[in-house]
Amino acid sequence: MAKILIVDDDKDFVSAVSLVLKSNGFDVAIANSRQEGMEKFDEDNPDLVLLDVMMDEPDDGFVMAQSLKKKVKDIPILMLTSIGQVTGMDFDKDSEMVPVDDFEQKPIMPNILLEKINQLLGK
Amino acid sequence: MQIIDRQKVNEQINDLKKKYGDDRSALMPILQDLQEIYEYLPNVVMQETAHALGIHPVEVEGVASFYSFFRTKEKQGxxxxxxxxxxxxxxxxxSNVARQLxxxxxxxxxxxxxxxxxxxxYTNCLGMCDQGPALMINDRLFAKVDPEKASQIIADCRRDFLKSDFPKVVPSDVKKAGPILDHGLKPAEALKKALGMSRxxxxxxxxxxxxxxxxxxxxxxxxKWQLAGAAKGKNKYVVCNADEGEPGTFKDRMLLYEHTDILLDGMTIGAYAIGASKGFIYLRGEYLYMKxxxxxxxxxxxxxxLLGKNILGKDGFNFNIQIRMGAxxxxxxxxxxxxxxxxGYRGEPRNRPPFPVDTGFQGNPTIVNNVETFIDAALIISKGAEWFNEHGTEKSKGMKIFSISGDCRHPGIYEFPFGIKVSELLKEVGGEDAKAVQIGGASGHCISRKxxxxxxxxxxxxxxxxxxxxGPDTDMLQVARNFLEFFxxxxxxxxxxxxxxNPKLLEGVEMLENGRCSVAYLNxxxxxxxxxxxxxxCGLGQSSPNAFLSIVDNFKPEILGRVPEAE
Known part of the structure; x- marks a missing residue:
C-alpha cells in the first residue's frame, strides 16, 4: 500500500488526516517540522508527501519542497496550507521556488483530499 | 505676492510626468521638483499637480502637509x-549653536x-551623530559646528558664498573595520557568481x-526573499531602505557612499532571487547630497x-533601479x-497582514531590506555562508556595523560581532565611565551600569x-525629554x-522636571x-515609550523629587 508522509505542525490536522488516510488503506508517517520531515523522508521512503507551508518558519514548506525535489526528482508533493487565509498571501506552483505537484487550501474535504492523492499517485 | 502662470505650471508638470511617470507614485518626486522651482508649494501648483495625476487636490495637500520637507504655507528662504x-x-x-543662529x-x-x-x-538626525552638532543648508552638510562657526557660515551665505571645510559628501569616521568593511570585493564579483547559481x-x-x-x-x-520569490505576481520589486532616520544611526550613510557597488550587487542579487525587474533606493531627504x-x-x-536588460548576458533577467527621495x-x-x-501617499504604516512580500508596492510582491542587509547578502553569496556565520551568536549570526556616538572618546563607525558585551564595546570606544547607554536609537532601550x-x-x-x-554628568530626564519630543x-x-x-508621557517628563509628579502618577x-x-x-508606536520606560526603571532616584531652579 502507498505510504504517505504528512509534514504539518498542526497536530489536530495531522490526526484527522491520518485517520482518513489509514481508513482508506494508506500507510502513514508523521512529522511536525521541516527537520523531522526530512529525517522521516529518508527513513520511511514515502510515495507521496502532504506538506504544510508555515511551520517553525513561515517558509518551511517551500524550503522542504525544494530539498525533497533535489533528493527525489519525481516525488509527488501535495501542498496543503491555510497561509492564504492567515496572511492573505497568494502562492502557486513554480518549478523553482514552489516545486510542488499540487496546491490545496485548508480546510479540505476528505473526498477531495483522497481524490488528489490518488490522482498524484497515478491511480 | 508671486504671480504664478498656471499654463507654465502645467508645462512643468507635463515634463515631470515624462520623467517620473503619470501614476500616483510620481507624486512625491514631482512635488519635490516643483518645490525646488517655486521654493514652496503654492495652492495653484498643488491643484494642477492633482489634476495632472487625476487625484483630488486635498490628496495632494494631505501628502505635502505630512512630510516636513514640503512647505505649503509660505515661501522658504x-x-x-x-x-x-x-x-x-x-x-x-x-543649544548654543541654536541660540547663536x-x-x-x-x-x-x-x-x-x-x-x-x-x-x-530644526530637523531630526542628519546622520552626523559622531560629528555633531550638525546642520544642513539646502543640500550641504556642516559638522562639528560651534557658535563661532555658525556665525561664519551665516556670513558666508549672506555673501552667497557657501564655504565649507567639508566636501559635499562628508567623510565617515570608520574606527574599526572587520570582515564586512574590509571585504576586498570588486564590483560585480558577487553578482557574477550569483547569476551562475539557481534562485x-x-x-x-x-x-x-x-x-x-x-x-x-x-x-x-x-x-523574506523566499516568500516574495514564491508569491504570485508578474511585477515584483526590490526596495533598499536607505531612510536611516533612527537617531544615533549613521552607518548607512557611510555604506551608501563607500560600498555603493556591493550594495547595488546585493539589490540585483535579491532581484534575481525573487524574480523582480524593478528596484528603488528610498533615500532619506536629509541625504539629498548623496543622490x-x-x-x-x-x-x-x-x-x-550590470543593470538593464539581460544583465551580464543572463537571458530574461532585466532589472533597473530608481532613486526616490524621502521628505x-x-x-x-x-x-x-x-x-x-x-x-505617493502619506507615510502611514499599513495593517499587517498582508505583508509586503506578497502585497507590497502597488499590491505586488516586494522585499524591503536595509542597506547593510543587501551588502551582507552580496558578501555571503561571494564568500559563502560559513564565512559569515563563523562570527556572532547562535541566534544572531555575523558581524554588525555600529554607529557609536555620545560621551565617548572615539565616536564613529565600528564593526563588531553580534554578542559583544556592552562593557567590551564601551572599552573599545573610550566610554568606560558611562552612566547609561542607549541601544537601538530612540526606539531602543536605555540601560544603566548594572x-x-x-x-x-x-x-x-x-x-x-x-x-x-x-557620560556621568548626563541628566537622564533630559534624555527622556529629547526622545519623547522626537516621537x-x-x-x-x-x-x-x-x-x-506620547504627548501625555512628555507632559509627565515636564512634571518630573518641576518636581510635581507623584509616584502614583508615575506608575x-x-x-x-x-x-x-x-x-x-506599527513599530514606531510600539517602541516609542521604550526609552522613557527604561529611564524610569533604571534612574528613578535621579528623576524623582526634583526642585526647580527657580525655587
Missing part, C-alpha cells in the same frame, strides 16, 4: 538651515527672515548564513550591463510606511546599530495610543507606556 536636534547633537552643544538671523526656529534669505528649522540556491545560501535584517527588527532575510553620486553609480552600472518623515523607515510613501555585562544580540538586546553613550513630532498620528499617548504613566507598546499599530 533661499537658504534653509536645518539644525539637528537629536540627542547626540544635543550632548555636543546644539537665532541671534545672527533675528528670527526664531520655524521662521523665515524678512529678506527671504534664510529659513531656520533557490541563492536563498538557501542566505538561509544557511543565518542573516537577519540589519535595520533592527531582525527578520530572517532568506524567509547625484548614487545616480552616477547607477548610470555606470547601466553602461556596464523628512522618520516613520517612513517602517517598511509599509515606506511603501505608502513610494506610492546591565553593562549584557550582550548586543537579537536574543538579548537587539539593535539596528545605534549606540549612544551617556511626538514623528508620530504619523494615525493611531490613538501613539498620537495621544500611571508607566501603565500608559505599556499600553502604547501593546496597542500601537
Amino acid at each position: 533661499k537658504y534653509v538651515i536645518r539644525l539637528c536636534r537629536t540627542i547626540s547633537c544635543d550632548l555636543a552643544g546644539k 537665532e541671534n545672527e538671523l533675528g528670527v526664531k526656529f520655524g521662521e523665515t527672515t524678512k529678506d527671504g534669505k534664510f529659513t531656520l528649522e 533557490s540556491d541563492i536563498i538557501n545560501t542566505i538561509r544557511e548564513s543565518g542573516l537577519k535584517g540589519r535595520g533592527g527588527a531582525g527578520f530572517p532575510t532568506a524567509v 547625484k553620486y548614487l545616480e552616477e553609480a547607477l548610470k555606470n552600472r547601466r553602461s556596464e550591463n 523628512g518623515a522618520y516613520v517612513c523607515g517602517e517598511e509599509t510606511a515606506l511603501i505608502e510613501s513610494l506610492e 546591565d553593562f555585562n549584557r550582550t548586543i544580540a537579537f536574543e538579548d538586546i537587539g539593535s539596528g546599530g545605534s549606540i549612544i553613550v551617556f 511626538v513630532e514623528e508620530s504619523c498620528g494615525q493611531c490613538t495610543p501613539c498620537r495621544d499617548g 500611571e504613566l508607566k501603565k500608559l507606556g505599556e499600553t502604547i507598546q501593546n496597542a500601537s499599530k
Whole structure:
C-alpha cells in the first residue's frame, strides 16, 4: 500500500488526516517540522508527501519542497496550507521556488483530499 | 505676492510626468521638483499637480502637509538651515549653536527672515551623530559646528558664498573595520557568481548564513526573499531602505557612499532571487547630497550591463533601479510606511497582514531590506555562508556595523560581532565611565551600569546599530525629554495610543522636571507606556515609550523629587 508522509505542525490536522488516510488503506508517517520531515523522508521512503507551508518558519514548506525535489526528482508533493487565509498571501506552483505537484487550501474535504492523492499517485 | 502662470505650471508638470511617470507614485518626486522651482508649494501648483495625476487636490495637500520637507504655507528662504536636534547633537552643544543662529538671523526656529534669505528649522538626525552638532543648508552638510562657526557660515551665505571645510559628501569616521568593511570585493564579483547559481540556491545560501535584517527588527532575510520569490505576481520589486532616520544611526550613510557597488550587487542579487525587474533606493531627504553620486553609480552600472536588460548576458533577467527621495518623515523607515510613501501617499504604516512580500508596492510582491542587509547578502553569496556565520551568536549570526556616538572618546563607525558585551564595546570606544547607554536609537532601550555585562544580540538586546553613550554628568530626564519630543513630532498620528499617548508621557517628563509628579502618577504613566507598546499599530508606536520606560526603571532616584531652579 502507498505510504504517505504528512509534514504539518498542526497536530489536530495531522490526526484527522491520518485517520482518513489509514481508513482508506494508506500507510502513514508523521512529522511536525521541516527537520523531522526530512529525517522521516529518508527513513520511511514515502510515495507521496502532504506538506504544510508555515511551520517553525513561515517558509518551511517551500524550503522542504525544494530539498525533497533535489533528493527525489519525481516525488509527488501535495501542498496543503491555510497561509492564504492567515496572511492573505497568494502562492502557486513554480518549478523553482514552489516545486510542488499540487496546491490545496485548508480546510479540505476528505473526498477531495483522497481524490488528489490518488490522482498524484497515478491511480 | 508671486504671480504664478498656471499654463507654465502645467508645462512643468507635463515634463515631470515624462520623467517620473503619470501614476500616483510620481507624486512625491514631482512635488519635490516643483518645490525646488517655486521654493514652496503654492495652492495653484498643488491643484494642477492633482489634476495632472487625476487625484483630488486635498490628496495632494494631505501628502505635502505630512512630510516636513514640503512647505505649503509660505515661501522658504533661499537658504534653509536645518539644525539637528537629536540627542547626540544635543550632548555636543546644539543649544548654543541654536541660540547663536537665532541671534545672527533675528528670527526664531520655524521662521523665515524678512529678506527671504534664510529659513531656520530644526530637523531630526542628519546622520552626523559622531560629528555633531550638525546642520544642513539646502543640500550641504556642516559638522562639528560651534557658535563661532555658525556665525561664519551665516556670513558666508549672506555673501552667497557657501564655504565649507567639508566636501559635499562628508567623510565617515570608520574606527574599526572587520570582515564586512574590509571585504576586498570588486564590483560585480558577487553578482557574477550569483547569476551562475539557481534562485533557490541563492536563498538557501542566505538561509544557511543565518542573516537577519540589519535595520533592527531582525527578520530572517532568506524567509523574506523566499516568500516574495514564491508569491504570485508578474511585477515584483526590490526596495533598499536607505531612510536611516533612527537617531544615533549613521552607518548607512557611510555604506551608501563607500560600498555603493556591493550594495547595488546585493539589490540585483535579491532581484534575481525573487524574480523582480524593478528596484528603488528610498533615500532619506536629509541625504539629498548623496543622490547625484548614487545616480552616477547607477548610470555606470547601466553602461556596464550590470543593470538593464539581460544583465551580464543572463537571458530574461532585466532589472533597473530608481532613486526616490524621502521628505523628512522618520516613520517612513517602517517598511509599509515606506511603501505608502513610494506610492505617493502619506507615510502611514499599513495593517499587517498582508505583508509586503506578497502585497507590497502597488499590491505586488516586494522585499524591503536595509542597506547593510543587501551588502551582507552580496558578501555571503561571494564568500559563502560559513564565512559569515563563523562570527556572532547562535541566534544572531555575523558581524554588525555600529554607529557609536555620545560621551565617548572615539565616536564613529565600528564593526563588531553580534554578542559583544556592552562593557567590551564601551572599552573599545573610550566610554568606560558611562552612566547609561542607549541601544537601538530612540526606539531602543536605555540601560544603566548594572546591565553593562549584557550582550548586543537579537536574543538579548537587539539593535539596528545605534549606540549612544551617556557620560556621568548626563541628566537622564533630559534624555527622556529629547526622545519623547522626537516621537511626538514623528508620530504619523494615525493611531490613538501613539498620537495621544506620547504627548501625555512628555507632559509627565515636564512634571518630573518641576518636581510635581507623584509616584502614583508615575506608575500611571508607566501603565500608559505599556499600553502604547501593546496597542500601537506599527513599530514606531510600539517602541516609542521604550526609552522613557527604561529611564524610569533604571534612574528613578535621579528623576524623582526634583526642585526647580527657580525655587
